[in-house]
Amino acid sequence: xxxxxxxxxxxxxxxxxxxxxxxxxxxxxxxxxxxxxxxxxxxxxxxxxxxxxxxxxxxxxxxxxxxxxxxxxxxxxxxxxxxxxxxxxxxxxxxxxxxxxxxxxxxxxxxxxxxxxxxxxxxxxxxxxxxxxxxxxxxxxxxxxxxxxxxxxxxxxxxxxxxxxxxxxxxxxxxxxxxxxxxxxxxxxxxxxxxxxxxxxxxxxxxxxxxxxxxxxxxxxxxxxxxxxxxxxxxxxxxxxxxxxxxxxxxxxxxxxxxxxxxxxxxxxxxxxxxxxxxxxxxxxxxxxxxxxxxxxxxxxxxxxxxxxxxxxxxxxxxxxxxxxxxxxxxxxxxxxxxxxx
Amino acid sequence: xxxxxxxxxxxxxxxxxxxxxxxxxxxxxxxxxxxxxxxxxxxxxxxxxxxxxxxxxxxxxxxxxxxxxxxxxxxxxxxxxxxxxxxxxxxxxxxxxxxxxxxxxxxxxxxxxxxxxxxxxxxxxxxxxxxxxxxxxxxxxxxxxxxxxxxxxxxxxxxxxxxxxxxxxxxxxxxxxxxxxxxxxxxxxxxxxxxxxxxxxxxxxxxxxxxxxxxxxxxxxxxxxxxxxxxxxxxxxxxxxxxxxxxxxxxxxxxxxxxxxxxxxxxxxxxxxxxxxxxxxxxxxxxxxxxxxxxxxxxxxxxxxxxxxxxxxxxxxxxxxxxxxxxxxxxxxxxxxxxxxx
DNA sequence: GTGAAAGCGCTAACAA
DNA sequence: TTGTTAGCGCTTTCAC
Numbered sequence: 001x002x003x004x005x006x007x008x009x010x011x012x013x014x015x016x017x018x019x020x021x022x023x024x025x026x027x028x029x030x031x032x033x034x035x036x037x038x039x040x041x042x043x044x045x046x047x048x049x050x051x052x053x054x055x056x057x058x059x060x061x062x063x064x065x066x067x068x069x070x071x072x073x074x075x076x077x078x079x080x081x082x083x084x085x086x087x088x089x090x091x092x093x094x095x096x097x098x099x100x101x102x103x104x105x106x107x108x109x110x111x112x113x114x115x116x117x118x119x120x121x122x123x124x125x126x127x128x129x130x131x132x133x134x135x136x137x138x139x140x141x142x143x144x145x146x147x148x149x150x151x152x153x154x155x156x157x158x159x160x161x162x163x164x165x166x167x168x169x170x171x172x173x174x175x176x177x178x179x180x181x182x183x184x185x186x187x188x189x190x191x192x193x194x195x196x197x198x199x200x201x202x203x204x205x206x207x208x209x210x211x212x213x214x215x216x217x218x219x220x221x222x223x224x225x226x227x228x229x230x231x232x233x234x235x236x237x238x239x240x241x242x243x244x245x246x247x248x249x250x251x252x253x254x255x256x257x258x259x260x261x262x263x264x265x266x267x268x269x270x271x272x273x274x275x276x277x278x279x280x281x282x283x284x285x286x287x288x289x290x291x292x293x294x295x296x297x298x299x300x301x302x303x304x305x306x307x308x309x310x311x312x313x314x315x316x317x318x319x320x321x322x323x324x325x326x327x328x329x330x331x332x333x334x335x336x337x338x339x340x341x342x
Numbered sequence: 343x344x345x346x347x348x349x350x351x352x353x354x355x356x357x358x359x360x361x362x363x364x365x366x367x368x369x370x371x372x373x374x375x376x377x378x379x380x381x382x383x384x385x386x387x388x389x390x391x392x393x394x395x396x397x398x399x400x401x402x403x404x405x406x407x408x409x410x411x412x413x414x415x416x417x418x419x420x421x422x423x424x425x426x427x428x429x430x431x432x433x434x435x436x437x438x439x440x441x442x443x444x445x446x447x448x449x450x451x452x453x454x455x456x457x458x459x460x461x462x463x464x465x466x467x468x469x470x471x472x473x474x475x476x477x478x479x480x481x482x483x484x485x486x487x488x489x490x491x492x493x494x495x496x497x498x499x500x501x502x503x504x505x506x507x508x509x510x511x512x513x514x515x516x517x518x519x520x521x522x523x524x525x526x527x528x529x530x531x532x533x534x535x536x537x538x539x540x541x542x543x544x545x546x547x548x549x550x551x552x553x554x555x556x557x558x559x560x561x562x563x564x565x566x567x568x569x570x571x572x573x574x575x576x577x578x579x580x581x582x583x584x585x586x587x588x589x590x591x592x593x594x595x596x597x598x599x600x601x602x603x604x605x606x607x608x609x610x611x612x613x614x615x616x617x618x619x620x621x622x623x624x625x626x627x628x629x630x631x632x633x634x635x636x637x638x639x640x641x642x643x644x645x646x647x648x649x650x651x652x653x654x655x656x657x658x659x660x661x662x663x664x665x666x667x668x669x670x671x672x673x674x675x676x677x678x679x680x681x682x683x684x
Numbered sequence: 685g686t687g688a689a690a691g692c693g694c695t696a697a698c699a700a
Numbered sequence: 701t702t703g704t705t706a707g708c709g710c711t712t713t714c715a716c
Binding site (some may be wrong): 349350360361364365368392393394395396397398399400401660 | 692693694695696
Binding site (some may be wrong): 006007008018019021022026050051052053054055056058059246 | 711
């Protein structure tokens with residue numbers, strides 16, 4: 001691998017000075033069209049790319065974004081939530097000429113030193129933060145260092161930049177759907193209640209019952225944690241107590257709940273109607289019977305990243321807070337009827 | 343956010359020179375224990391982290407690894423392959439004080455300019471490359487620039503550094519399992535045949551048949567592409583031709599194949615025995631009946647990264663080629679019997 | 685419109 | 701063992 005060219009070399013080849021080349025590269029005005037063309041030619045011919053380290057050293061901008069996500073999220077959300085989100089982030093980032101660094105942190109108090117290292121490193125211009133749990137020291141840490149960041153999923157703190165889907169309304173609509181089907185003993189298997197998404201979905205469930213004049217019975221609320229196992233256990237508990245409809249706070253739990261229902265000798269849309277959340281794509285393949293809430297996850301990643309970039313470039317009026325609508329997807333045995341979430 | 347400290351500041355606070363601080367940070371010998379302690383104290387107290395850009399500028403090492411994966415991979419492998427791999431990569435990278443950059447590239451010929459940009463950028467010391475398809479210009483590009491890289495999944499090129507599972511042997515064992523169950527008309531739904539994994543799994547299927555004296559019948563080979571849709575279509579075709587056993591090259595296809603079988607009015611372990619590949623964790627929840635090949639995907643990411651780091655640091659004897667064993671996981675309605683893959 | 689020169693924060697050769 | 705100094709490759713005043 002021959003030595004890399006630098007600005008000086010390009011300047012020499014184009015018969016101009018280093019600064020002129022720099023101006024051309026950075027699109028500054030005050031370069032004669034003729035010179036600009038000559039320089040661009042050389043750059044293209046030599047396939048020149050300026051050294052990002054040198055550039056960062058002087059501008060203290062890295063053109064790198066981070067995405068920080070608790071390691072747990074990749075196992076909790078066995079569904080493709082994580083890759084989908086990342087896809088949205090990288091797409092937008094790359095479009096705007098940003099690279100993306102990925103940090104999978106183990107959540108919890110002991111994560112603090114790791115966060116210090118990450119945030120103190122001047123490696124990134126800002127970060128997208130996903131799936132924070134209550135009490136995670138990341139957000140306070142970010143605020144303290146006034147780091148640029150946008151959260152995916154509404155945080156407990158106020159006045160932060162975030163994007164989220166309307167979990168509460170989505171859950172409400174899901175449960176109202178069950179009510180409209182004539183179900184009256186509707187249970188729920190909750191997500192992690194130390195995550196806002198889990199709380200919101202539970203509240204939406206309650207909203208729907210209250211609005212319809214149905215009682216909110218604690219025994220019909222099985223606390224889960226978004227995991228497969230908890231869906232199964234939660235459903236077993238609800239079966240004990242008798243239900244004719246269930247709202248599961250995500251599809252992973254919905255699917256293991258289905259297994260529990262079948263093992264109990266009951267049929268799915270008949271004896272117990274089930275609505276899931278997350279739209280794990282696999283679910284549709286396996287379980288055409290499952291009604292589910294579809295989230296625009298990729299869009300979430302894109303919007304977070306767009307906001308972050310504007311924040312970095314000083315053109316975002318904060319706090320930026322976007323709430324995206326969801327869809328309730330109802331399937332019959334063959335096709336799928338899609339209803340907007342409102 | 344107050345101005346960041348630099349080496350000079352630390353030096354002043356510790357009453358030494360810039361170079362001594364540098365020596366301490368980089369663990370050079372020839373620093374008196376006393377001085378070292380004093381400097382370390384100041385560094386700890388001030389929470390100092392050296393500026394990576396400046397460091398990179400002079401050492402031309404970034405302490406950043408990349409992971410490049412065709413965008414398609416995140417949709418083809420709807421299963422958690424991708425997040426699991428990434429998890430392995432980031433864990434090892436962070437352990438060794440490397441950051442990780444993520445690039446999701448659209449594969450195909452038009453990806454070439456993107457690759458040039460990525461690889462020409464001096465942003466990374468090396469990359470882990472995942473799921474390359476035949477004809478993708480990435481590998482030639484990497485070789486041309488003699489970039490440090492390790493491939494996950496055996497590449498078509500020879501003499502490269504790679505880690506892979508033993509796809510061929512795993513497929514063979516899967517099919518031998520079907521044969522042992524007494525099946526004689528065993529079909530397969532293949533993966534993408536422009537990916538080595540797809541080819542290997544098909545070859546393993548043939549190996550098993552040949553070794554058992556069964557004929558390899560082209561009509562029992564349905565070409566798929568790892569996608570849900572192709573599993574369904576492929577299975578329909580095989581049903582036309584009559585089979586009593588099927589090896590699907592991944593679980594996504596296996597699951598849609600199950601749907602096709604059921605719609606055809608046949609029972610799964612009874613009429614048609616099915617073996618899948620990839621061990622999509624969801625599969626076990628949905629389909630206790632499905633036998634599947636489990637791959638150590640996270641381990642794959644870890645080993646690739648360990649090798650890459652050794653390569654970067656000049657202590658890897660190349661070519662480094664690691665083939666990991668798989669497991670055939672056979673489930674009965676309750677528990678799971680696990681057999682090693684050989 | 686263009687060039688000369690200073691300096692970003694670090695490492696590494698060389699002197700002491 | 702420690703300090704001095706010369707760059708690494710770029711951006712950015714400041715002259716012209």
